[in-house]
Amino acid sequence: MDAPAPILRMSGIGKEFPGVRALDRVDLRLLPGEVHALMGENGAGKSTLIKVLTGVHTADEGAVELAGKPVAFGSPLEARQAGISTVYQEVNLCTNLSVAENILIGREPRRFGRIDWQRMRARARELLARMDLDLDVSAPLSSYSLAIQQMVAIARALDVEARVLILDEPTSSLDADEVGQLFQVMRRLKDEGIAILFVTHFLDQVYEISDRMTILRNGRLVGEYLTRELSQVELVAKMIGQELEALDKLHGEARSFATPLVEARDLGRPGAIEPFTLTIHEGQVVGLAGLLGSGRTEVARLLFGADHAAGQLSIGGEPVTLRTPRAAMGHKIAFCSENRKRDGLIEDLTVRENIVLALQATRGWTRPVPREQQDELVDKYVKALRISPPNPEIPVRNLSGGNQQKVLLARWLILEPRLLILDEPTRGIDVGAKTEIQRLVAELSGGGVAVLFISAELEEVLRLSHKVAVLRDRRMIAELPNDDELTKDVIMETIASGGRT
Amino acid sequence: MTTLSLGGGRTIPAKYVPVLVTACLFVAMFVAGGIRYEGFATGQIVLNVFIDNAFLLIVAVGMTFVILTGGIDLSVGSVVALSTMIAASLMTGPGWPPYVVVPLVLLVGSALGLVMGYLIHAFDIQPFIVTLAGMFLARGLCYTIGTESIPITDPTFTAFAQTRIDLIADMWISPSVIIAAVVVLVAAYVLHYTRLGRAVYATGGSEQSALLMGLPVGRTKVAVYTISGFCSALGGVVLSFYMLSGYGLHAVGMELDAIAAVVIGGTLLTGGTGFLLGTVLGVLVLGLIQTVLSFEGTLSSWWTKIVIGMLLFAFILLQRLFSARTRS
Numbered sequence: 001m002d003a004p005a006p007i008l009r010m011s012g013i014g015k016e017f018p019g020v021r022a023l024d025r026v027d028l029r030l031l032p033g034e035v036h037a038l039m040g041e042n043g044a045g046k047s048t049l050i051k052v053l054t055g056v057h058t059a060d061e062g063a064v065e066l067a068g069k070p071v072a073f074g075s076p077l078e079a080r081q082a083g084i085s086t087v088y089q090e091v092n093l094c095t096n097l098s099v100a101e102n103i104l105i106g107r108e109p110r111r112f113g114r115i116d117w118q119r120m121r122a123r124a125r126e127l128l129a130r131m132d133l134d135l136d137v138s139a140p141l142s143s144y145s146l147a148i149q150q151m152v153a154i155a156r157a158l159d160v161e162a163r164v165l166i167l168d169e170p171t172s173s174l175d176a177d178e179v180g181q182l183f184q185v186m187r188r189l190k191d192e193g194i195a196i197l198f199v200t201h202f203l204d205q206v207y208e209i210s211d212r213m214t215i216l217r218n219g220r221l222v223g224e225y226l227t228r229e230l231s232q233v234e235l236v237a238k239m240i241g242q243e244l245e246a247l248d249k250l251h252g253e254a255r256s257f258a259t260p261l262v263e264a265r266d267l268g269r270p271g272a273i274e275p276f277t278l279t280i281h282e283g284q285v286v287g288l289a290g291l292l293g294s295g296r297t298e299v300a301r302l303l304f305g306a307d308h309a310a311g312q313l314s315i316g317g318e319p320v321t322l323r324t325p326r327a328a329m330g331h332k333i334a335f336c337s338e339n340r341k342r343d344g345l346i347e348d349l350t351v352r353e354n355i356v357l358a359l360q361a362t363r364g365w366t367r368p369v370p371r372e373q374q375d376e377l378v379d380k381y382v383k384a385l386r387i388s389p390p391n392p393e394i395p396v397r398n399l400s401g402g403n404q405q406k407v408l409l410a411r412w413l414i415l416e417p418r419l420l421i422l423d424e425p426t427r428g429i430d431v432g433a434k435t436e437i438q439r440l441v442a443e444l445s446g447g448g449v450a451v452l453f454i455s456a457e458l459e460e461v462l463r464l465s466h467k468v469a470v471l472r473d474r475r476m477i478a479e480l481p482n483d484d485e486l487t488k489d490v491i492m493e494t495i496a497s498g499g500r501t
Numbered sequence: 502m503t504t505l506s507l508g509g510g511r512t513i514p515a516k517y518v519p520v521l522v523t524a525c526l527f528v529a530m531f532v533a534g535g536i537r538y539e540g541f542a543t544g545q546i547v548l549n550v551f552i553d554n555a556f557l558l559i560v561a562v563g564m565t566f567v568i569l570t571g572g573i574d575l576s577v578g579s580v581v582a583l584s585t586m587i588a589a590s591l592m593t594g595p596g597w598p599p600y601v602v603v604p605l606v607l608l609v610g611s612a613l614g615l616v617m618g619y620l621i622h623a624f625d626i627q628p629f630i631v632t633l634a635g636m637f638l639a640r641g642l643c644y645t646i647g648t649e650s651i652p653i654t655d656p657t658f659t660a661f662a663q664t665r666i667d668l669i670a671d672m673w674i675s676p677s678v679i680i681a682a683v684v685v686l687v688a689a690y691v692l693h694y695t696r697l698g699r700a701v702y703a704t705g706g707s708e709q710s711a712l713l714m715g716l717p718v719g720r721t722k723v724a725v726y727t728i729s730g731f732c733s734a735l736g737g738v739v740l741s742f743y744m745l746s747g748y749g750l751h752a753v754g755m756e757l758d759a760i761a762a763v764v765i766g767g768t769l770l771t772g773g774t775g776f777l778l779g780t781v782l783g784v785l786v787l788g789l790i791q792t793v794l795s796f797e798g799t800l801s802s803w804w805t806k807i808v809i810g811m812l813l814f815a816f817i818l819l820q821r822l823f824s825a826r827t828r829s
Contacts, residue, residue: 077715092713094706096773097699105699106715114694140516156714 584737589747614730
């Protein structure tokens with residue numbers, strides 16, 4: 001089959017931010033009438049590439065050609081005028097205005113300077129009809145679902161003669177039916193000859209809709225492939241990379257776990273994670289594996305009571321309902337959040353203040369923790385975790401990422417939890433601190449503490465966990481005992497096949 | 502949920518409900534007053550409310566623009582006072598003619614609004630703080646002109662103050678009412694049929710989105726404060742027709758009356774939702790409360806404030822319940 005000439009060609013794109021090489025000679029071409037998936041893990045350079053294409057950033061090197069002519073966009077508006085429209089993950093529309101206005105505002109048809117509402121509504125209906133949508137265009141946008149809003153955003157993008165449509169994670173907040181609706185629209189647009197660049201974390205969707213894909217890893221181009229010629233396993237392998245390291249397993253000999261600590265039965269939350277069943281025993285380390293956005297954090301949040309869950313949960317054999325994190329803390333569950341800056345540490349407070357925060361919270365503000373007890377506890381954990389510099393009175397912001405993570409850990413360890421949930425505890429910290437945190441997890445487990453360990457690094461999960469639960473597309477698809485047969489490849493295979501094997 | 506079903510299966514769009522509630526409240530007050538007091542249920546009572554509150558209506562129109570973008574303008578009362586002061590002092594002192602003084606006053610008011618709008622936009626400062634500063638500034642400027650009340654004796658102004666425009670059946674209005682009506686109509690046209698007006702709604706709905714949709718958000722914000730400044734100055738001119746004096750203590754706290762009228766009229770303080778018709782009804786309700794209390798005779802005028810306070814509570818609660826329902 002002869003491929004038509006690409007409508008858009010980016011070649012040798014390089015972009016450097018202070019200290020980071022975000023893109024390193026990346027090529028991308030889009031063919032008219034094709035859905036092209038842009039794949040890669042977080043930080044692979046997908047968004048930077050899109051930003052370069054739409055004129056948000058300017059590339060340091062490389063060239064962009066649109067329909068054979070070299071172009072360089074200074075702003076998203078210029079790109080749009082040239083026919084490159086983008087629809088972002090969050091719907092950037094005004095929900096208080098009508099559907100018709102959202103599609104046409106800024107370009108309203110006018111007669112003698114007066115907005116011609118009749119023509120405007122007709123034009124909006126026309127554009128929506130092109131996408132097989134029949135909406136009441138004078139109703140406020142807020143009366144429609146997120147999926148419809150997303151499509152209205154696409155209709156707005158199409159009003160200018162779009163030749164390239166970029167959809168940046170448009171499906172992340174849609175349910176299955178809504179995704180189907182969106183795909184129908186995408187197929188229709190594709191048939192009209194529009195080139196669609198589709199970014200998503202959902203592998204199923206890529207295989208359902210895309211014709212071709214470009215894979216990025218660490219700012220570099222891995223390659224361009226026809227979707228039907230690349231298996232899911234290969235795709236996952238190419239996205240994650242094959243940097244297998246031979247590391248000892250830290251979890252030691254296979255132990256048998258007799259006392260279940262936390263039992264979740266059909267626990268789930270609509271839109272976040274489908275009902276799952278998971279048992280965590282005392283002293284057991286359970287790893288959660290899965291790509292970003294597969295529902296790892298959602299599982300953790302449900303077990304910590306940060307989100308309301310449907311289903312049953314029992315702790316130590318007794319059924320409980322965790323309505324708030326406070327309730328979970330009452331059951332000795334601790335949660336180290338993924339984003340330590342945003343959800344965890346208070347940067348302007350000192351190391352000591354940050355460490356005693358959770359302990360103070362369990363006592364209530366009327367009973368402050370005595371200063372001597374504070375000092376004693378903080379001192380103990382600063383030593384135990386080798387927090388450096390070992391001065392508890394400096395603001396946390398002055399610590400390195402790894403040490404900040406240890407402060408956060410210390411905060412929860414003071415509470416002597418029975419279940420410790422660690423969400424990406426080693427992301428963005430150096431190797432030394434990483435191994436220390438891993439060792440700590442192993443020690444805790446030896447001391448009878450159950451740990452739910454979430455990490456994007458499969459090696460790490462394999463090293464620490466006694467069993468691994470695999471997530472994909474917000475579903476728990478498998479629970480694998482970590483024996484000698486469990487390797488990174490097996491996990492990748494499981495993720496790719498969706499647990500069908 | 503975007504519609505409210507009525508008895509007969511007919512529905513009305515949710516966006517009209519707050520305005521409708523205010524309209525019903527107005528009618529209910531009018532009917533109740535008519536039953537309770539003799540000579541209350543006449544057309545002239547409603548017209549009197551317009552005559553006595555024309556300046557408030559004009560100021561509230563400007564305030565509606567600002568609140569629709571999600572902002573607030575606390576300076577309006579002071580700008581009204583400053584306008585009466587400038588007009589009175591220039592006509593009484595050097596004896597400038599009204600056709601020079603009035604445009605000058607309007608210019609000063611618009612310029613003050615423009616500067617505040619520019620500060621809010623360019624430095625990304627809270628409108629509350631900027632217009633609070635503007636409020637003190639304008640009030641202070643009044644006293645640099647004079648601390649006493651300055652009477653206006655200009656024949657054109659007095660003519661305006663005394664003219665009665667007769668309507669059918671013994672009813673009449675003052676020229677101020679016509680000015681206010683023109684302002685309301687022009688403003689409603691601008692809000693509904695021009696790009697500026699739609700950009701006002703979009704900015705109030707979501708400033709971030711409006712920016713990404715390529716709308717001139719900055720220009721819109723500067724424009725609404727300029728409009729509010731202009732309306733305040735015009736309100737000041739109309740107030741000096743009514744009072745025939747300029748005084749630094751005129752219109753104290755009027756910014757709050759204007760905000761109350763806009764909110765009772767169903768405009769959301771968070772911006773993006775509301776109609777000018779609601780503001781007109783809001784002013785009417787406030788005016789009618791005063792009329793009812795004056796008919797009652799025995800109650801002190803502070804009861805006006807108490808009733809307005811309770812109404813505000815009720816309306817804000819209503820809005821909250823309403824927006825919670827549309828979201829679910």
